[in-house]
Amino acid sequence: MLSATIAAHPAAAAATTLRQRQSIRPRQPLRVPIGAAAPRRRMATARPSVVKALASQGVPAVPPKLSFPILVNSCTGKMGKAVAEAAVSAGLQLVPVSFSAMEVPDGKLEICDREIRIHDPSESEKILPSIIEEYPDLIVVDYTVPDAVNANAELYCKLGLPFVMGTTGGNRQLLHKTMQDGNIYAVISPQMGKQVVAFLAAMEIMAEQFPGAFSGYKLELNQTPRSAASSPAVADEGRSGSSTIEKQPLSTLKAIIQIEMPGDAGVEPKLVSCGTSFAFVCMKLGPLADGGVRRLLLFFTMGRFSQGLPVLDWKTFRMADTFTTQERGRVRKKKTEMKQNVQVNVLKEPSSKCSGKATKGKKTIEVMESHQATKLDVSGTAKAVISCFQKLGVSFDMDEVKLVRDPEEQVNVVGVPEEHLAGHAFHMYHLTSPDGTVSFEFQHNVCGRSIYAEGTVDAAMFLYTKIQSGASKKLYDMIDVLREGNMR
Numbered sequence: 488m489l490s491a492t493i494a495a496h497p498a499a500a501a502a503t504t505l506r507q508r509q510s511i512r513p514r515q516p517l518r519v520p521i522g523a524a525a526p527r528r529r530m531a532t533a534r535p536s537v538v539k540a541l542a543s544q545g546v547p548a549v550p551p552k553l554s555f556p557i558l559v560n561s562c563t564g565k566m567g568k569a570v571a572e573a574a575v576s577a578g579l580q581l582v583p584v585s586f587s588a589m590e591v592p593d594g595k596l597e598i599c600d601r602e603i604r605i606h607d608p609s610e611s612e613k614i615l616p617s618i619i620e621e622y623p624d625l626i627v628v629d630y631t632v633p634d635a636v637n638a639n640a641e642l643y644c645k646l647g648l649p650f651v652m653g654t655t656g657g658n659r660q661l662l663h664k665t666m667q668d669g670n671i672y673a674v675i676s677p678q679m680g681k682q683v684v685a686f687l688a689a690m691e692i693m694a695e696q697f698p699g700a701f702s703g704y705k706l707e708l709n710q711t712p713r714s715a716a717s718s719p720a721v722a723d724e725g726r727s728g729s730s731t732i733e734k735q736p737l738s739t740l741k742a743i744i745q746i747e748m749p750g751d752a753g754v755e756p757k758l759v760s761c762g763t764s765f766a767f768v769c770m771k772l773g774p775l776a777d778g779g780v781r782r783l784l785l786f787f788t789m790g791r792f793s794q795g796l797p798v799l800d801w802k803t804f805r806m807a808d809t810f811t812t813q814e815r816g817r818v819r820k821k822k823t824e825m826k827q828n829v830q831v832n833v834l835k836e837p838s839s840k841c842s843g844k845a846t847k848g849k850k851t852i853e854v855m856e857s858h859q860a861t862k863l864d865v866s867g868t869a870k871a872v873i874s875c876f877q878k879l880g881v882s883f884d885m886d887e888v889k890l891v892r893d894p895e896e897q898v899n900v901v902g903v904p905e906e907h908l909a910g911h912a913f914h915m916y917h918l919t920s921p922d923g924t925v926s927f928e929f930q931h932n933v934c935g936r937s938i939y940a941e942g943t944v945d946a947a948m949f950l951y952t953k954i955q956s957g958a959s960k961k962l963y964d965m966i967d968v969l970r971e972g973n974m975r
């Protein structure tokens with residue numbers, strides 16, 4: 488049966504609860520579905536000191552596999568489900584209980600052949616104490632909603648329950664205070680994707696070592712390029728007089744780093760650059776610039792030329808023809824909408840050959856993030872990156888981040904693969920020097936959930952080893968996790 492014992496005094500109780508938990512003898516759960524986590528007293532692993540000692544005696548120091556109980560709050564969500572699956576495949580014991588604001592048939596959910604009982608969040612305070620009693624080494628992973636962040640963290644602290652908080656939003660200042668008062672082991676990070684975290688860490692190091700390095704720079708596209716020199720395509724647009732594309736300075740410094748995760752791009756979630764080809768950008772910009780078929784053909788031809796492809800082959804004509812007969816009607820329909828977003832298109836790949844912008848004096852889009860339509864808050868990762876830029880001397884208001892949540896815009900403008908509309912995170916930052924002669928562009932684009940799920944499992948393992956070793960530091964972020972060699 489689930490009991491309703493709660494530590495009476497949050498701050499003081501937190502530390503004692505944790506100590507008490509170490510000495511509680513585990514009970515057998517009354518109803519544990521086959522394959523679900525059975526309560527355990529301790530992980531079946533050797534401590535690092537033991538491994539070291541064995542190694543000194545010539546015994547190979549193969550790190551033992553960690554195994555401890557993990558409760559995922561909430562298993563009904565996209566991230567919760569992905570983490571639960573990753574936890575099982577990493578050999579952790581998935582506790583067959585979760586909470587959700589969503590009703591599920593029979594109050595149950597099946598994950599990796601394990602039956603998870605779903606309770607209403609209002610019951611968590613009543614239910615969790617007995618779960619802790621059954622699973623003294625329990626770690627909770629939180630992927631719920633921004634509105635639940637503070638209450639959940641307070642509850643975990645009150646119960647002395649170590650946790651990994653992946654949920655973004657809520658009141659982060661209050662969260663920080665809760666953690667200070669609660670003195671509980673936790674990893675909190677709005678970004679668990681380790682490669683993205685490594686990028687964030689690099690930003691932080693740069694901000695720390697070269698504060699103000701980008702003073703005066705703006706997170707925006709060039710407003711008034713100085714040089715008239717440009718690529719023939721852009722020059723042609725300029726001469727036509729009808730184009731909204733402006734010329735870019737020759738000296739514009741630009742680098743696109745594209746990192747793709749190995750594996751089948753169509754199946755595996757991936758970290759990608761979302762740049763499209765020069766030809767594609769021109770195809771989008773051409774009609775918006777009131778160009779006719781001739782201009783389109785010219786753009787397309789130049790695009791092919793720029794990529795070292797044969798200029799005049801059947802593909803050139805076929806694609807132009809397809810565009811004019813089938814796509815042009817559709818594009819015309821969306822013209823107004825696209826015009827509003829044309830800067831994003833430029834942001835997507837303003838390559839040196841097609842660098843330009845279509846602002847016509849309008850405000851440019853400087854930081855853009857695109858996520859699945861169900862995302863409730865502004866990207867926590869974007870906020871973290873922007874705060875690094877701020878330390879580097881760039882002035883930028885968080886409210887200015889351009890949010891893209893419309894699936895049509897995501898596919899047509901941002902370039903999100905359709906199969907990842909329900910789970911993606913594309914981020915773009917464009918930085919311009921005060922005189923407009925230097926620009927930088929950063930992108931980190933993730934499709935799918937597995938990069939975060941794996942990072943979360945690593946964070947839980949990291950936390951577990953910290954608890955076992957009685958580390959004096961209790962609050963960590965993902966950069967701490969990476970620093971201790973957790974890139975696996």
Ligand SMILES: NC(=O)C1=CN([C@@H]2O[C@H](COP(=O)(O)OP(=O)(O)OC[C@H]3O[C@@H](n4cnc5c(N)ncnc54)[C@H](O)[C@@H]3O)[C@@H](O)[C@H]2O)C=CC1
Pocket residue numbers: 560561562563564565566567586587588589608630631632633635652653654655656676677678679680861862939
């Ligand atoms: N740190 C990271 O690397 C990442 C963080 N996230 C963040 O994680 C959070 C969840 O994202 P998704 O899984 O995509 O959202 P989702 O909408 O798919 O899932 C949220 C789940 O939480 C449940 N829920 C709502 N209120 C609750 C409460 N009080 N207690 C327990 N469960 C509750 C909902 O019923 C839903 O099933 C968001 O804040 C998102 O930004 C998402 C991806 C990566």
Ligand SMILES: O=C(O)C1=N[C@H](C(=O)O)C[C@H](O)C1
Pocket residue numbers: 655677678679858859862865866867868869911912
């Ligand atoms: O909601 C998401 O999906 C994501 N949320 C996190 C954020 O807000 O930064 C991390 C990533 O962008 C995916």
